[in-house]
Amino acid sequence: MATPRLSLRLTRVTPYTALLPMAIVAALGYLGAGLWTFYISLTGSRTFPSGRFIGLAQYHRLFDNERWMLSLHNLAAYGVLFVLACLVIGFLLAVFIDQNVKGEGVFRTIFLYPYAMSFVATGLVWQWLLTPGDGIDGTLRALGLHDVRFDWIVSQDCAIYTVVVATVWQMSGLVMALMLAGLRGVDPEIWKAARLDGIPAWRVYAQIVLPMLWPTIATVLLLLATAVAKLYDAVVAMTQGGPGIASEVPAKFIMDHLFLRSNVGLASAGAIVLLVPVLALLAPYAYARSRKEAA
């Protein structure tokens, strides 16, 4: 009698043991580590974590810090342009590819391959393309456009926009792929009906298909927005935050203060601030999904 009962109990316990690694990763790796970072942000830690509790002083310091404010400003400008450009380009590419074009597979492959490249490689290629004198700039002048100076990458005001160009090149193919999947899911009957009624294709896209793609667009928006918050590699590879600190971004500010400028408390406060918009986006998305599932 003992053996089957034992094995029965084992069967009940095994799933829990099997999920132990996941429990450890979720509870310690994500939740615990996040809470620890939050705690550090409330202390006066410099090189090493210290227990000296100073309340929200690090947050005050953070928002008095010129470099942090500049990085937030950059991130806002970058984020708006990057998300808009990815959405528009991705959607247009998907719509155009969806018109029964010849060589559809070739176009898809071409638009998506940058996504297989890392942000570092992307940043380095675009850094070379945009190098004043030798890059595109030089070719423009060789073509006789002597007055044109294409030196955004070394310009205080424009460096961050070069990062927009490079990362849009890298990620808009992904948006195209997701949007195309959405378009292929649209009921062909809608197209038949619209054609019978003589409604022009662009109006069908704008007024019927686009609203139907809302779930896809929400997913894409979430992906792009988190990519914005995570922006680090591409900046490091392309401009190193320069010239000066002109293209500084929050993720880089945090890394620099953690590992180069030994100001762990301030960096942790920055990390928590960076978390806020991510959670603010995530919560309504999760809520909408769960309502849809419950319905």
Added chain:
Amino acid sequence: MKMESIVPPLPAAAPVAAPARPARRARRRWTPARIGLYVFLLGAALFFLLPLYVMIVTSMKSMDEIRQGGIFALPLAPTLQPWRLAWSGVCTGAACDGVRTGFWNSVAITVPSTILPILLGAVNGYALSFWRPRGANVLFGILMAGAFVPVQVMIYPLVRVMALAGIFGSLPAIVLVHLVFGMPVMTLLFRNYYCNVPHELFQAARIDGGGFWRIFLQVMLPMSLPVVVVAAIMQVTGVWNDYILGLVFAGRDNMPMMVQLNNVINTTTGVRQYNVNMAATILTALVPLALYFFSGRWFVRGIAAGAVKG
């Protein structure tokens, strides 16, 4: 609230791999709109291909030729010397062994950082789909939310823990970190895959007396090949392309190729050797690019879930 639903399901009916809309038999006439369509697509294709083209031609020119000709010009005297230098002669700091050091480090990191997350992801997905232990969905929810959080939020505590354990800056450290940050997507992939397996199959195996591990090893794992392939492609690409984790956790002796590449190009003083730099960049991007071009629709299948990681 079901937190797991925040992430798009793995497109089993793959997004781009989906069959094209059945071609309308009517022959297309070359209307102006149709021509405009192709002009737009070809223009876009040109823009997307341009950096790849420039990378390749630059890597095959001498520095003199780069200074004289335009960036778009074809190499007049193609040379492979920059490639040789990039692979085995270029300097990072004091060592001048080329990016091959980083290449082999990346291989050493990528192999265990692919196998372990896939194994754990498969076990997680299996347990979540069929056994549904109490509380598991809460953990899964935390994991999924964590996938969207910038690593900066978790990175410093992880560094402290690794330092305490005495493994900071070693191969086990970087593999462990890839395991942590790869787990959400790997778990999600397998969970969604197993959710589509008929539950009767599982129940039949239970009635036949199969236990947790036996059903996993003898029933589920053998039919998981498609999702394993997708997971492997995504994890190899993600680990190979990672920069920030390698920079922090791998240490000097295990420096992955991506970190080394950035050091070669951005921290080397003196005259910039654009041709060598571009050869090194292509060499570094080659593994995921080859994976993309050869695996085609498999790569695409993982993309919706893989994008979560980004």
